[in-house]
Amino acid sequence: FHKLAERSAPLVDAISRFDAERGHPPTTLQELVPDYLPEIPKTGMKAYPDYDYLTGEAAERYENNRWVLIVHTTSGFINFDMFVYFPEGNYPKHAYGSTLERIGDWAYYHE
DSSP: OHHHHHTTTTHHHHHHHHHHSSSSSOSSGGGGGGTTTTSSOOOOOTTSOOOOOEEHHHTTOOOOSSSEEEOOOOSSSSSEEEEOTTTTTTSSSSEEEEEEEEEETTOOOOO
């Protein structure tokens, strides 16, 4: 997941620049195209190809962040692991029924 965090840096930077320049995060990732990114990136992980992007009340449920990126890394029906990026960096050590592993500016929650 270290490489995923590195690959995700352009997406995080694009959202952050949009937010700084416009005073609010994009409502959807598609708003970043073409001014901030040429296209919406995939994660590069076959099993978990897409980012889930939250804003507004949905993001605020995650420690009052204005926006959140999540890669759901479930493996079957009984695992709810997730790899998350909180722009505020305010990751709780235990939350969402999981324990935290920091990976760079991201966090992996192990159920």
